[in-house]
Amino acid sequence: MTKPLWIKHAAQLVTLASDVKGPRTKEAMSNLGLIEDGSLWIEDGIIQAVGTTKELEKRYSEKLHEAEIVDAKNHLVTPGLVDPHTHVVYGGSREREFEMRLEGATYMDIMNAGGGIHATTRMTREATEDELIKQTTRRLDSFLAHGVTTIEGKSGYGMNLETELKQLRVMKKLQEQHVIDIVPTFMGAHAVPPEYKGREDEFVDHLIQDMLPVVAEEKLAEFNDVFCEKGVYTPEQSERILEAGKRFGLIPKIHADEIEPYGGAELAAKIGAISAEHLLKASEAGIKAMAKSGTIACLLPATALYLREEAAAGRKMIDEGVAVAISTDCNPGSSPTTSMPLVMNLACISMRLTPAEALTAATYNAACAINRQEQVGSLEVGKQADIVLWKTKNYQELQYLFGVNHVKSVWKKGIKVV
Numbered sequence: 001m002t003k004p005l006w007i008k009h010a011a012q013l014v015t016l017a018s019d020v021k022g023p024r025t026k027e028a029m030s031n032l033g034l035i036e037d038g039s040l041w042i043e044d045g046i047i048q049a050v051g052t053t054k055e056l057e058k059r060y061s062e063k064l065h066e067a068e069i070v071d072a073k074n075h076l077v078t079p080g081l082v083d084p085h086t087h088v089v090y091g092g093s094r095e096r097e098f099e100m101r102l103e104g105a106t107y108m109d110i111m112n113a114g115g116g117i118h119a120t121t122r123m124t125r126e127a128t129e130d131e132l133i134k135q136t137t138r139r140l141d142s143f144l145a146h147g148v149t150t151i152e153g154k155s156g157y158g159m160n161l162e163t164e165l166k167q168l169r170v171m172k173k174l175q176e177q178h179v180i181d182i183v184p185t186f187m188g189a190h191a192v193p194p195e196y197k198g199r200e201d202e203f204v205d206h207l208i209q210d211m212l213p214v215v216a217e218e219k220l221a222e223f224n225d226v227f228c229e230k231g232v233y234t235p236e237q238s239e240r241i242l243e244a245g246k247r248f249g250l251i252p253k254i255h256a257d258e259i260e261p262y263g264g265a266e267l268a269a270k271i272g273a274i275s276a277e278h279l280l281k282a283s284e285a286g287i288k289a290m291a292k293s294g295t296i297a298c299l300l301p302a303t304a305l306y307l308r309e310e311a312a313a314g315r316k317m318i319d320e321g322v323a324v325a326i327s328t329d330c331n332p333g334s335s336p337t338t339s340m341p342l343v344m345n346l347a348c349i350s351m352r353l354t355p356a357e358a359l360t361a362a363t364y365n366a367a368c369a370i371n372r373q374e375q376v377g378s379l380e381v382g383k384q385a386d387i388v389l390w391k392t393k394n395y396q397e398l399q400y401l402f403g404v405n406h407v408k409s410v411w412k413k414g415i416k417v418v
């Protein structure tokens, strides 16, 4: 039996507790369930009580002497951050492409010339499982140091059965070895593999007939994602892949309207995707359709910055009633970062989310985007004790002092890990 953990005197305790179930929209994104002089009581990795320090002191007066006590005076306490979109398992790195883009090449130019996703696919195909575990562990450690306690992870640097399975199995192993929770997504349709160039429909058939059944049979993924973009997969091909995934119990996600408006947001709404990603070029009609269908917009402002593109219309999406989540998009090409705090800062600066909305987007709504809202994303009784203690005194300061890692301590399931 481990000691109970009592966190007390938080200057601000952001609980995100609410009666609203499901993804938060509009004003609900600003309701942080804030408690001043806040306190948490944790036993066996689960939150037992949330309230003011005075309330919990009274309630647990008999047990206080048994507890490990953390005095959070003058500090902000929030739920562990959730990153709902990463490509964290990959081989090699692509720093030369960064230079090439600064010299004028575009993301798609590089990919069409066999670089980009294709370059990482070659390096991931060549890497052993152990090498991938080693590289990915370093990234997971960095996520944790930035206050991230749950992430989604995509395959998609294999695009053949063998390597897609290798990536997914690496995630499964890391789920056992590392304290971070990893929620797996199959993304066999991340690009068109070179061996199928010009035969996209054949690859779609192959993916549906030969890959999806194995991924489902081995229970290696919960979600199914596709890069719906001009020159990659058309909305029709994307729909086929995602509808087929549904038949295997995989929930659809979609990389949509990143480079050009292509009807991706509309498709996400039509097929009932849990989330649509990127959306830099989403149309007015697409945004409205997503608000109606309840599809979460998973926005990636670090990617937009890194590619020197204008960020997605986050402010407008929230005003239109779309639930917004945010993510690093951690990948070797368009966003090699593990800093969710930076992503929250950028959500404010480049998409005009308020500090409160950015925090909701990085916690509760992010958890909804990967179906983990019952376990994480808010500090409520019965949930996992995934908690961050920040060196700032309030959540506004966390977003205002940008580009700095303010994490002081992190607990995962009640255990101090940072």
Ligand SMILES: N=CN[C@@H](CCC(=O)O)C(=O)O
Binding pocket: 087, 116, 117, 120, 227, 255, 258, 303, 329, 331, 332, 333, 334, 335
């Ligand atoms: N846009 C497609 N996929 C990734 C980038 C992957 C890469 O460049 O390696 C993304 O979400 O940004």
Ligand SMILES: [Zn+2]
Binding pocket: 085, 086, 087, 255, 277, 329
């Ligand atoms: Zn992505």
